[in-house]
Amino acid sequence: MDMKILVVDDEEDVKSLFEQKFRREIRGGQFEFSFAFSGEEALEFMQNHPSEVVMILSDINMPGMSGIELLKKIRADHPSAPPQVMMITAYGDAANHDQAMQLGADDFLTKPVNFNELKEKLLLL
């Protein structure tokens, strides 16, 4: 089985970082990563690949559509077969966390991302 994961972050280097960090898993066909560099791009990707994406990892602070807005849109547009959404942010304060969880995020991680922890979480799905 391969799990489709969409990573949303305005930093383009996130792509190569994830690809290197999850090299073995990608090679082993456990994960399949796609990348979007803005909230808008992420929505477009999901429209083009309906019901494919199982997991979304999204940054919160992005220019244009923020991660929180993206989360709202996803929860509104895909009420059936909803993907899992994990928010990743540099601002790990309680207010940010509570807001994301309230809007239906499945998990909340703070930067810098602990990739071993993330890997475990993804493998549990």
Add this chain to the structure above:
Amino acid sequence: MHFIVAFFLVQYAHSVMKHTDHASKWDNFFKYARIVIFSLIATYYIANSPDWFGWIWNLGLLGLVRFFNQNDDFKSIRSTTQSVLPFVGISMVNDFFEQVFPKFFHSYEQFFQIALSFAFIFCFVIWFYARKQQKVLTQEREERLREEQIAKETKLSLEYLVAERTQELTQQKEELQKAIEELKATQNQLIQSEKMASLGELTAGIAHEIQNPLNFVNNFSEVSVELCQELEEEIDKTGIDDNDKDYIKGIISDLSQNQQKITHHGKRADSIVKGMLQHSRASSGEKEPVEVNALADEYMRLAYHGLRAKDKEFNAALVTDFDATIGTVNVLPQDLGRVFLNLFTNAFYAVAEKKRKLTEAGQLGDYKPEVKISTKKFDNKLYIRVSDNGTGMPEHVKAKIFQPFFTTKPTGQGTGLGLSMSYDIITNGHGGVLEVDTVEGEKTEFRITIPIA
């Protein structure tokens, strides 16, 4: 007749003199003058009224008038006393004719008598007039005195009023001056805290900006280490010559070590950034009742043992002076704990530095490092003092200690964020005041004042 004239002359002169400044000075004179007059009249009758006695009277009267005219004290009655002169003159002429030309005198006696009577009456008319004048004058004088009295009273009350106003004004001026000084102090404090606040914000802002790229540095260096390991494993699978393999593995090992170094220093930078970020998070969390004495004691020991762990030689006396009545106070325990940790770490560092310097100079003598904490609750305020007998600070250092990134410690030993964060926690987090007193080379004292709601 002479007696009456003399008597009234003296009487008149005395009554006028009574109202002048010289009254007491002449009292005795008038007493003797009266006695002389009475004894003269007595002598006149005892001696059976001799004709020549008129001459004594006349000479006496002349002497009296002359005396009044020559003495400045009698200036005011001079003209009145001179009214006696016609009488004396006519009397003398009478006497002269009576004794030298008795026949002539007797045939014209009536004329002489009439002249004398006129002169006599003239005297009294003048005196009567002068007396009236005198009365008016006296009245005027009294009125003037009364007016003067009133003026004096008015002046006194005015002076009193002026003094009162002056005092009021002086007091107001002092109050205003005090208010200005207080305003200036408040302004300075505001400027200071504004400066600190904006520096704090700036610091937190910079930290946020740095954190993202720093995360990439750390993450990529970490993943590169993993990649190197993988590469090493992959090389073993190939059939390359062992010598070449070792050479390649050597390079990979160096690469791996370099990446580890990058990670290590990246982590160092990361901890600094974390410290900076705590600036903006200083006021997060809830205030809760905390045993401040226990908290201070705990962090004092924590800081002490932290330093002992790094430097086994280190030693310092821990002196505590806790106010047992404080009990629990509503504070941000973690934040206040951080303040204590910073203050104690600095205090221990200062005494350790002083000891080190004295030892180097060979002047240790009986220097005993001492760090003291004292607490006091008074007038709804909590006072905390952390003092040490360490190196102290020169004025230019003291001026900057609350600024972020200012440190006197060697590179790598201090971030320069401890005191600026402590300042932030006390002023913004607790609405209190953090002050410092120091004598270079002798001591430092940090004073925390927190209002207790």
